[in-house]
Amino acid sequence: MREQILNVIEKNSRIDISELAVLLGYPEIDVANEIKAMEEEGIICGYHTLIDWDKTSIEKVSALIEVKVTPQRGQGFDNIAERIYKYPEVNAVYLISGGFDLLVSLEGKTLKEVSLFVSDKLHLRDRHQYFHPLCTQEIQRPRYHYRSEKS
Amino acid sequence: MRIPLSEEVVKLKPSGIRKFFDIVHEMKDAISLGVGEPDFDTPWHIRDEGIYSLEKGKTIYTSNSGLLQLRQEISKYLERKYNVSYDPTTEMLITVGGSEGIDVGLRAMLNPGDEVLIPQPSYVSYEPCTIIAGGKPVIIELKAENEFRLTEQELRDAITDKTRVLILPFPNNPTGAIMEESDLVAIAKVCVEKDIFVMSDEIYAELTYKGKHVSIASLPGMKERTILINGFSKAYAMTGWRLGYACGPKEVISQMTKIHQFCIMCAPTTSQYAAIEAIKNGDDDIAKMRDAYNQRRRFLLDAFNKMGLDCFEPYGAFYVFPCVKEFGMTSDEFATRFLEEEKVAAVPGTAFGDCGEGFLRISYAYSLDHLKIAMERLARFVEKLRKEQGR
Numbered sequence: 001m002r003e004q005i006l007n008v009i010e011k012n013s014r015i016d017i018s019e020l021a022v023l024l025g026y027p028e029i030d031v032a033n034e035i036k037a038m039e040e041e042g043i044i045c046g047y048h049t050l051i052d053w054d055k056t057s058i059e060k061v062s063a064l065i066e067v068k069v070t071p072q073r074g075q076g077f078d079n080i081a082e083r084i085y086k087y088p089e090v091n092a093v094y095l096i097s098g099g100f101d102l103l104v105s106l107e108g109k110t111l112k113e114v115s116l117f118v119s120d121k122l123h124l125r126d127r128h129q130y131f132h133p134l135c136t137q138e139i140q141r142p143r144y145h146y147r148s149e150k151s
Numbered sequence: 152m153r154i155p156l157s158e159e160v161v162k163l164k165p166s167g168i169r170k171f172f173d174i175v176h177e178m179k180d181a182i183s184l185g186v187g188e189p190d191f192d193t194p195w196h197i198r199d200e201g202i203y204s205l206e207k208g209k210t211i212y213t214s215n216s217g218l219l220q221l222r223q224e225i226s227k228y229l230e231r232k233y234n235v236s237y238d239p240t241t242e243m244l245i246t247v248g249g250s251e252g253i254d255v256g257l258r259a260m261l262n263p264g265d266e267v268l269i270p271q272p273s274y275v276s277y278e279p280c281t282i283i284a285g286g287k288p289v290i291i292e293l294k295a296e297n298e299f300r301l302t303e304q305e306l307r308d309a310i311t312d313k314t315r316v317l318i319l320p321f322p323n324n325p326t327g328a329i330m331e332e333s334d335l336v337a338i339a340k341v342c343v344e345k346d347i348f349v350m351s352d353e354i355y356a357e358l359t360y361k362g363k364h365v366s367i368a369s370l371p372g373m374k375e376r377t378i379l380i381n382g383f384s385k386a387y388a389m390t391g392w393r394l395g396y397a398c399g400p401k402e403v404i405s406q407m408t409k410i411h412q413f414c415i416m417c418a419p420t421t422s423q424y425a426a427i428e429a430i431k432n433g434d435d436d437i438a439k440m441r442d443a444y445n446q447r448r449r450f451l452l453d454a455f456n457k458m459g460l461d462c463f464e465p466y467g468a469f470y471v472f473p474c475v476k477e478f479g480m481t482s483d484e485f486a487t488r489f490l491e492e493e494k495v496a497a498v499p500g501t502a503f504g505d506c507g508e509g510f511l512r513i514s515y516a517y518s519l520d521h522l523k524i525a526m527e528r529l530a531r532f533v534e535k536l537r538k539e540q541g542r
Contacts, residue, residue: 024446024449
């Protein structure tokens with residue numbers, strides 16, 4: 001039942017529990033309990049809204065930044081990743097394979113603000129870190145092309 | 152000038168499904184519940200194989216029977232899914248959709264005056280194809296109280312000494328009915344006893360929501376008297392690729408291949424390459440689409456239940472078949488008014504045989520959002536009719 005619930009609410013987190021119960025053919029109470037349990041277990045971490053900020057008048061720039069780091073003994077990449085993640089500008093930090101180690105997704109009001117963040121906050125921390133900013137709207141855009149049933 | 156026309160063909164009625172769609176196209180804001188094809192696109196990896204085959208220049212005829220590799224994969228698939236095994240070299244023909252298999256199969260089997268038993272409501276082609284093949288269609292009227300399954304007694308009552316073939320269209324379009332193993336065992340017993348051949352149209356086999364689909368060909372004594380029709384259209388959302396297959400005893404398949412050879416030559420080559428990918432690596436796609444259909448099916452049944460509309464629970468295909476007899480109109484009147492007053496097109500049950508009178512075929516090959524709007528309109532319409540009747 002969990003997988004079925006997650007498959008539906010991953011695409012539509014606003015669905016009524018009663019409607020969800022109908023779709024999956026389970027009693028409403030069971031579905032509600034299962035969702036609550038998954039929230040408590042941290043399987044469901046939150047309910048977000050996917051926004052295309054480009055269509056608003058609010059100025060925002062998103063960027064993906066590749067970061068190469070020297071892992072610290074006994075801590076792998078976690079320590080640095082966590083330090084980066086604590087900045088409020090940062091949406092997410094991914095550990096990636098390939099030429100770089102971390103992929104940092106961040107957001108600022110302007111391109112300038114983003115580049116300042118990169119040079120001031122990230123760059124000077126550690127001489128062994130290298131940054132390769134991919135600061136373009138184009139890279140960011142596919143996020144909004146949400147995968148639908150027709151793809 | 153004298154235009155030569157076959158009297159048999161002129162007498163055939165055109166398919167009754169189209170009428171409403173033509174109106175929908177012209178009416179603003181009208182929505183449809185009518186289509187008989189998946190709303191999904193063909194999964195990308197399948198399309199990609201089709202494209203790749205074109206890039207490699209695979210643009211010539213295949214053998215008449217179809218690519219051997221495809222036949223081998225189908226053979227493995229049927230064994231794996233339905234526990235029935237066919238020799239890919241002698242017992243299988245790749246056709247242009249399941250519908251070619253029906254046509255060619257009947258033409259290969261029938262002599263003038265032979266009777267073909269056709270349970271209705273069912274897909275619109277069995278009757279005309281039987282007539283074109285020189286056979287005589289004998290209709291078995293299925294009943295709502297049996298959930299539109301074919302019963303042993305109904306079959307026995309229809310058999311005469313001219314009966315040659317029984318068409319078995321399950322999971323069923325338009326009712327959504329299925330035949331479970333116990334139902335099929337009873338039918339198989341009669342077929343063996345009375346020496347009747349079966350043409351089992353299992354095009355919706357993958358879209359079964361209760362247990363696993365059972366093919367009548369897998370029952371003892373039945374493989375040698377069954378032509379199994381299946382294809383890629385419904386399971387893999389590949390209607391436009393026009394690809395199906397027929398399996399059966401080599402005596403019949405070889406005659407079918409002869410007709411196919413003269414009329415068709417071979418099924419589309421690009422589609423055949425895409426189909427190899429579909430049948431090898433498409434199980435997950437089927438499962439995803441089936442889950443989505445199943446959710447919609449439950450949604451519709453719940454909606455009917457809430458508006459007090461009588462409907463048996465169908466376990467197959469992507470249709471529900473609610474009863475509208477309580478409103479004292481024919482299916483056609485109901486569908487016409489529903490379209491005019493609420494701008495929703497659904498196909499009257501009578502398009503699939505006279506015994507579909509009093510029913511409506513509603514397809515759920517549509518997104519949930521689309522179905523929600525349609526059900527709001529249906530609920531409103533049903534309320535209105537009940538008020539008119541002073542209830």
